[in-house]
Amino acid sequence: MNVWTAWFLAWVIAGLVVLAVIAHGLPRQSEQRKLNTAAIAGWLLFSAFAAEITRLYLTVYPLPAWTCALGALGIAILGAIVGLATGWFIGGHIVSRTTDIASGALGALITAWVEITSSYNHAEYVFAIMLIGAAFATFVFRTSLRPRASQVRSSLLQ
Amino acid sequence: MIETISPSLAPERSNPKSFSAERPQSRHSSARIAIGSMVIVAFLLRILVIFAFHTYEYQTRIITKDLPAGSHYAFGFETGSIAGALARGEGFSSPFGIQSGPTAWIAPVYPSMCAVVFKIFGIYSTASAVAILSLNSLFAAFTCIPIYLLAIRLFDNRVAQLSIWAWATFPFFMRWPTTWVWEVSLSALLMACLALLSIKAAEREGQRAWILLGLTWGFAGLTSPSLLAAMPFSLLWIAWQRKRRSRTYAVSVLLVIVLCFAVMLPWLIRNRVRMGHYLFVRDNFGFEFYLGNYHGSNGFGFSGKHPAANAKQLIYFSELGEVGYIRHFQNEALQFVREYPEEFVQLTFKRFVCFWDGSSLNFEKREGWYWRPWEMLLLVIPAAFGAALGLSHRKPGTELLLLIVLFYPIPYYLTYANVRYRHAIEPELLVLACFFACSLWNHVRMRFALAPSAEPLEGRL
Numbered sequence: 293m294n295v296w297t298a299w300f301l302a303w304v305i306a307g308l309v310v311l312a313v314i315a316h317g318l319p320r321q322s323e324q325r326k327l328n329t330a331a332i333a334g335w336l337l338f339s340a341f342a343a344e345i346t347r348l349y350l351t352v353y354p355l356p357a358w359t360c361a362l363g364a365l366g367i368a369i370l371g372a373i374v375g376l377a378t379g380w381f382i383g384g385h386i387v388s389r390t391t392d393i394a395s396g397a398l399g400a401l402i403t404a405w406v407e408i409t410s411s412y413n414h415a416e417y418v419f420a421i422m423l424i425g426a427a428f429a430t431f432v433f434r435t436s437l438r439p440r441a442s443q444v445r446s447s448l449l450q
Numbered sequence: 451m452i453e454t455i456s457p458s459l460a461p462e463r464s465n466p467k468s469f470s471a472e473r474p475q476s477r478h479s480s481a482r483i484a485i486g487s488m489v490i491v492a493f494l495l496r497i498l499v500i501f502a503f504h505t506y507e508y509q510t511r512i513i514t515k516d517l518p519a520g521s522h523y524a525f526g527f528e529t530g531s532i533a534g535a536l537a538r539g540e541g542f543s544s545p546f547g548i549q550s551g552p553t554a555w556i557a558p559v560y561p562s563m564c565a566v567v568f569k570i571f572g573i574y575s576t577a578s579a580v581a582i583l584s585l586n587s588l589f590a591a592f593t594c595i596p597i598y599l600l601a602i603r604l605f606d607n608r609v610a611q612l613s614i615w616a617w618a619t620f621p622f623f624m625r626w627p628t629t630w631v632w633e634v635s636l637s638a639l640l641m642a643c644l645a646l647l648s649i650k651a652a653e654r655e656g657q658r659a660w661i662l663l664g665l666t667w668g669f670a671g672l673t674s675p676s677l678l679a680a681m682p683f684s685l686l687w688i689a690w691q692r693k694r695r696s697r698t699y700a701v702s703v704l705l706v707i708v709l710c711f712a713v714m715l716p717w718l719i720r721n722r723v724r725m726g727h728y729l730f731v732r733d734n735f736g737f738e739f740y741l742g743n744y745h746g747s748n749g750f751g752f753s754g755k756h757p758a759a760n761a762k763q764l765i766y767f768s769e770l771g772e773v774g775y776i777r778h779f780q781n782e783a784l785q786f787v788r789e790y791p792e793e794f795v796q797l798t799f800k801r802f803v804c805f806w807d808g809s810s811l812n813f814e815k816r817e818g819w820y821w822r823p824w825e826m827l828l829l830v831i832p833a834a835f836g837a838a839l840g841l842s843h844r845k846p847g848t849e850l851l852l853l854i855v856l857f858y859p860i861p862y863y864l865t866y867a868n869v870r871y872r873h874a875i876e877p878e879l880l881v882l883a884c885f886f887a888c889s890l891w892n893h894v895r896m897r898f899a900l901a902p903s904a905e906p907l908e909g910r911l
Binding site for chain 1: 748796799800803807810812813824838841842
């Protein structure tokens with residue numbers, strides 16, 4: 293298996309797992325459930341792009357696979373914690389805590405990937421931006437995936 | 451489960467599709483006074499920065515190293531060089547300090563303004579540097595007006611007040627008007643006006659707003675053609691808004707395009723006559739594209755390949771002529787794109803990232819207290835949250851601001867990203883950031899019961 297395929301599969305699996313968790317957290321009648329097909333198509337496109345950028349990056353900085361895997365795991369855990377904290381801060385019972393964790397992890401992974409492969413920032417900036425990315429992803433999911441019929445909302449989401 | 455409602459946002463919920471809630475007449479005069487005061491404060495603070503930090507000395511310093519463009523090139527670079535030629539009566543020419551004939555390297559408006567200043571205060575004089583930086587400061591101060599009007603139309607008075615306070619007093623927004631002889635302050639003013647006029651055109655009947663919009667787009671194109679990158683998206687947004695309300699738009703959109711072109715036409719004719727080719731407002735895109743796109747590039751324009759910094763390149767420029775020189779390097783850049791498409795995509799993505807996270811500053815010489823990459827994030831991050839919140843609230847106009855800030859930098863995603871270029875869209879970013887700041891503050895008060903009047907409204911909606 294070449295590098296591009298491996299990274300493509302890694303991005304696809306990680307993203308689809310997170311999207312599945314988020315979809316699972318939505319109410320059954322939610323309109324956003326219909327967006328799943330579009331989200332999957334969008335994610336496949338993003339995964340192809342991300343795999344190519346990662347492949348190009350690794351030709352310059354060849355990191356071992358286990359380093360990448362452990363790094364991704366650490367980033368996902370940090371992102372999950374930030375997602376949970378962001379969900380608590382926003383308040384309200386719009387979607388599940390699992391969704392906060394999943395969106396935080398996904399946000400941290402995407403932001404860390406963007407910063408590591410394509411930015412010239414120093415490590416401390418990359419770390420800070422990654423945490424903000426996790427919070428932003430949770431915030432976006434909370435604001436965009438709220439069920440319209442819900443009568444229980446956070447003041448931030450009014 | 452507690453549900454609270456934001457008092458500042460509550461009145462708009464009754465009519466969420468309207469751009470602005472009706473305001474009593476008495477509030478208009480107090481708003482005028484507030485805006486007028488902030489314009490004066492913004493201007494005076496920028497003048498204070500110019501004199502306190504002697505920022506004019508950066509322009510008037512004599513370059514002692516052997517720079518082919520000459521010892522005064524630090525004064526506005528290509529802009530200053532063309533303005534000097536204009537003031538000497540040599541016409542719009544010579545962008546690199548030596549006589550090289552007519553040029554379209556830079557758009558005409560700002561160098562012409564600088565030339566008028568040179569005529570009055572002397573070419574490359576300290577008085578001229580102070581006058582031009584003061585002129586920039588005046589543009590920046592007047593930007594308070596469209597910022598306030600934008601924020602009050604899209605959000606509310608609190609967001610509007612915070613936005614103009616921040617614009618007027620934060621040093622972050624003062625660095626370009628007070629340090630650089632370039633059109634960025636005028637571009638920021640024009641882009642804010644264009645956003646405001648677009649919203650007016652979307653909601654009003656009659657042709658006045660459309661005519662003004664067309665003329666302003668034309669003037670903006672003559673000031674900085676990069677601004678025009680946002681024009682198609684802004685017109686599409688207006689058309690979409692009017693279609694939603696079953697209002698006519700096709701003829702008016704066409705009118706805007708025709709008027710914009712009509713304003714730029716004399717300059718395009720001048721380019722055809724003086725340069726001998728059909729050129730757009732500026733002709734140097736191909737060369738800038740080459741500066742950022744070659745095998746092994748880091749994505750940022752390498753000044754060592756620029757005629758202003760490389761004597762060999764300047765000789766080549768003189769030999770080939772401006773148009774020939776640009777076409778030569780444009781072809782080289784296109785050849786690179788054909789040979790290394792993946793590398794070009796990677797570089798474009800890098801430029802997109804660095805445009806927003808400010809990390810391109812790590813490649814630039816640190817020029818004092820105002821140059822830090824993290825400062826760039828202080829505006830971008832809350833603006834991103836504000837945009838997400840605005841879209842979620844279905845605040846009409848948030849889409850327009852988002853379209854402008856995302857698509858205006860297209861030329862810079864393709865060439866090279868410099869944080870200076872971002873100043874043109876900082877008013878729009880600021881309005882979104884202030885919307886988020888106000889919503890966040892309101893949320894914190896409600897969430898943690900800091901407001902004595904905060905009353906849980908569970909079940910009232």
